[in-house]
Amino acid sequence: MGEASCAAKGDVVHQEITRWFGQQARDLPWRRGCSAWGILVSEIMLQQTPVVRVQPVWEEWMERWPTPADFAAAPAADVLRAWGRLGYPRRALRLHAAAARILEEHDGAVPDTYPELLALPGVGTYTAAAVAAFAFGRRTTVVDTNIRRVHARLVIGQALPAPALTAAETALATDLLPEDADESVLWNAAVMELGAVICTARSPKCDLCPVLDKCAWIAAGQPEPTYIPKGQPWAGTDRQVRGAVMAVLRAASSPVHADLFWDSVAAQVHAETAPALRKLHDLNTHAPQLERALAGLLSDGLAQLSETGYHLPH
DNA sequence: TAGACGTGGCG
DNA sequence: TCGCCAAGTCT
Missing domain, CATH: 1.10.10 (Arc Repressor Mutant, subunit A)
Known part of the structure; x- marks a missing residue:
């Protein structure tokens, strides 16, 4: 696919997806103009964990520890108990370490650039980009599992993205990203939301999709996935x-x-x-x-x- | 780079 | 019922 066709497609799709987002976005607490710290906490909690389970814990968390300094001062045991059953408790410890780093190296303020965010414990490429975009309004290429799936279907015409993130996917996401910073933030959030709510992994709600008539996967007749996703063994492990x-x-x-x-x-x-x-x-x-x-x-x-x-x- | 790392809801 | 899957990161 050439650059011109991507850009042209991006313009049309951009309007429809962002308009859909403006009308249908879920009302989530971290979307109501909370602090950068609140955004960071939400992104860490949301790693591999559904929104419905994160929301109540996030609410308690932000009331109890409204700033990185408040949180850094808490005993680790309190942190792990507050984390509760969110899963992957090492995330809680890494967030604790990140708060300490924020105090020591950033004067208690969540850093506002991608490389500084990336250097924090527990913050990888996705989270650094997401915080830079959603907390600080920066134009960054955000690539999460939702965005990868939407791109795979809408643009590539495949049922699912590759097992692991490829350079081509990141390049495509960057190519589709609006030049204007504010528009890029909206676009990132909108595509992610579309993947989370409509263009889901199993039984996507194509009848509600704002870009159904632009979807390469639909046009190709909804071909099956080209690989079998690995299971996640649990019982007995x-x-x-x-x-x-x-x-x-x-x-x-x-x-x-x-x-x-x-x-x-x-x-x-x-x-x-x-x-x-x-x-x-x-x-x-x-x-x-x-x-x-x-x-x-x-x-x-x-x-x-x-x-x-x-x-x-x- | 493939594998380890929690948990619970849904089809 | 049981396997899939959720806003990933680290080694």
Whole structure:
């Protein structure tokens, strides 16, 4: 596809998608003109985690720790408990480290450039671009899973983007980005929203799509994906045990002795789904798995060990 | 660069 | 019911 056709297509599609966004955008708390800190917190929480689960935690978080300084002063255990069941708790620790860095190196203010944001713990290319755009109005190329999927269908004509982000995808996203900064911010948000609400991975709502008649995937007859997405194993994995251990530690008011850990973790796992149980019912004969999980949590700084047992970090 | 890393809702 | 999938990052 040549540059001219992309640019021409971009102009038409731009109007329709941004107009749709203006009318249909979800009313999310971090879209109501919150601080850059609020945007950063939302972006970290939203990594691999649905909006509906993030929203209540974000609300409590911002009330409790309205600035990076407030948050940096909190004990790690409080941070991990407040994170609750959002998942991937290492994100909470990295955000904590990022807040400390913001205090030390940026005078307590979230930095406003892409490279400075990218240097913060837990902030990768997506989050750095998103914060630069949505918190500071900068023209940056934002590429997340939603945007990748919309581009794959609308422009390329494929059901799904490649398994991993390619340079070509980033180049396409940059090519489609409006020159004007304000328009680019709106465009990034609008395409992301379209992917999240209409152009979804499974059963997309094409009948509600504002650019259905411009979609290359529709024009091609909605071809099937060209590869099978890898599954994400869970039941019976170390990850499940880590999750169960973390749930026990968050609930504990005092250190949990190693000898008692299995009973606590088993009770936690017992509360989970039947398939998980099936894989794990004999896990107590596999103490090495629990040992691996504990060792991993220790080395990740998510847990600490003292004479009386395991506990959340101070 | 492929694999590890939580969790819960939905089709 | 069970596998897919969600605003990724790090090693």
